[in-house]
Amino acid sequence: MMKRNVLNFRNTVLFRCLALVLTVMTCMACIPSQVFAAGEQTVTIRVCSWEEYIDLGDWDEEELIELESDEIIGIRPMVDEFEEWYYETYGIRVKVDYSTFGTNEDLYNMLKIGDVYDLVCPSEYMVMKLMAEEKLVPLSDAFFDEEDENNYYSRMVSPFIKEIFDEQKINGESWSRYMAGYMWGITGILYNPEEVTREEASSWKILTDPKFRRRITLKDNVRDSYFAALGALKADLLTSEEFRNDPEYPRRLEEEMNDISPETIAEVEEFLKEAKDNAYSFETESGKADMITGKAVANLQWSGDGVYTIDQAEEEDFELEFTVPEEATNIYFDGWVMLKSGVEGHSDRQHACEAFINYISRPDNVIRNMYYVGYTSVIAGNEEDTRIFEYADWSFGAEEDEEDTIDYNVGYFFSGDEEDEDYVITASSEQLYKQLFSQYPDAGALARSSIMVCFDDAANERINQMWINIRCMSIEDVPPGIWAVILIAAAACILLLIRRRIRS
């Protein structure tokens, strides 16, 4: 009797506590954040981007970037400065809830389980997926109005980037309607010129070259590895004169580099298994340090991280170079998109989101972010505002007394004209394989660049399965040593059990 009372008591208290917790949680979720700032009319936007992908300020004084037309330094976090700028410009208080994600897939999963964001910055293929699933809100017409002084993005985005964003379509709508670019880059090989020749680094076949056994790193993600494998497998076709001179070359290249037929996937699997046996590691971050310490002599690398690693190596008097294989390179973009789940029906939030994109596209802010992050912004500036070009020249241009120099034309990016004399950087000739090339690859390298599209679910499943096949040990391949260990352990357990039975 006593016992039952206790049980009842426990149950009721348990229930009350639970009910209380649940009520409090529901109440908190129901109160919109605006209520706390009643009267002030604060708009809150929830922004989610990559880690370390926006200037947090706090630079040393000697980090001041002295350009001809401006001096730039990051003192405070850009997000804080945006909040002030927005109030000064539009008279509305805005609060930015800034958070970060680790991978595109993580972001997608976060959205899937119900996290709500207004503005996110995934890579192009994730944008394509979100577009296809109709989860995005298009940028407003006002955003594209080039008459508006504050529309820095539309006024200053590189024509090279704009063309790609206009041409690429999902469901008949071009990317540019939904996505405002942020940073872009290409994949290539970062290598140690003392150990690896330029010829060797100029082919994706280096990944299986036994000469560099266990001294070359791969990316721990299926898309980059898949692209590299395709490049190596199709090397003969991709480098043939006939293919190169085909008037349809860009379209055919994109087709070949997005080949997901079952036969190709099987071939890629074989290639990557070989590459795995030849690799030092699969990495996302550690490859940079391993290149600088010399543990690895070559790695599959993104151009932005290439710049960073070459910089770091130089500080230690160590030489590294970056190049793009002859076959093809993957061009990728990270871009800002607005999500329906956050923005739809809230024009004030949409306005603040678009203003945020414009604010970080203002050339001085672009330079700060580029300096801080190391990647290349999609923003180029225009004739009136050439600060971004000046910054490139400031970073990579040769000293006046330098002799061995080249004229490096980046007109394709800044004005859309490959021959534009206004956008020539006179740089030391080694920059052809160093930071300048990594930051602004030359037109020749970009001619053989291809985007990698977002595959449909069935293809993704096959490719992910392929990746698991590569990374896992198949039961057929389990070496005898491992079987022996397991069998001995199992036998020992059984013996112990039997012994116990006999004893009792």
Added chain:
Amino acid sequence: MKFSRKALGIPYYIFLLVFVAAPLAVIIVYAFTNGQGHFTAVNFIGFFTDPNTLGTLCYSLAIAIVTTVVCLLIAYPTAYILANSNIKAKAVILMIIIMPMWINFSLRVTALKEVLSVLEGNLAFYPFFNTVLGMTYDFLPFMILPIYNTLSKLDGSLLEAAADLGAGKASSFIKITLPLSLPGIVSGVTMVFLPSMTNYVILDMLYNSTYIMGSLIGSYFSANNWHAGSMIALILLLIIGLFSLFTGSLTDDAAESKGGALL
């Protein structure tokens, strides 16, 4: 209302409900459903028919077994010496064992990586060895401390009695010390074996590019296949449950033999 001592457990029950029961229920639901939310046994059958899952299970088991055995072989003598040393030395040795635990494990493994790089030249050639070494390094204190605990509480009069009755050092160790320290060994083994089957961070940091169970679950999740991932997690849980039952029965054994060994 009369206050019952059991009411003190309420916070624990809430914790249990929210952080153990609820997630477990979610895992079970995901494991037995497909993308459309219908019941399916595909994931369950898949686990036992997919050569990769089985191979990975073998690989993880092998790593866990070898790690546990190596830990035990190092930990037992250490704990024994520790338990039998004088107070001053005890404090120093205990400090040496516990101190690495004050440092974050990723730092420790990074340091180990650098040491191994120097010793081996290129650590990518010895993935299995490095992994076992890394895990042993990381989990060793979890084996030493429970064994030390049981050994230090060992009743010295039993050993004296054994000596009086003519037992040599070896036989009194085998007949008395070892059986009585079994509970410590069991809890040490449990604490080392289970995490070393799934702790893939150590593998990643030491550049072992072959998946173990933990990384396989992770890869299914990042590939948006939460169902297959949950099934693997669930089956691992069952394996771990069976293992605990087994080791639990050994402890009962030890409790019984406490009397038996003296007779």
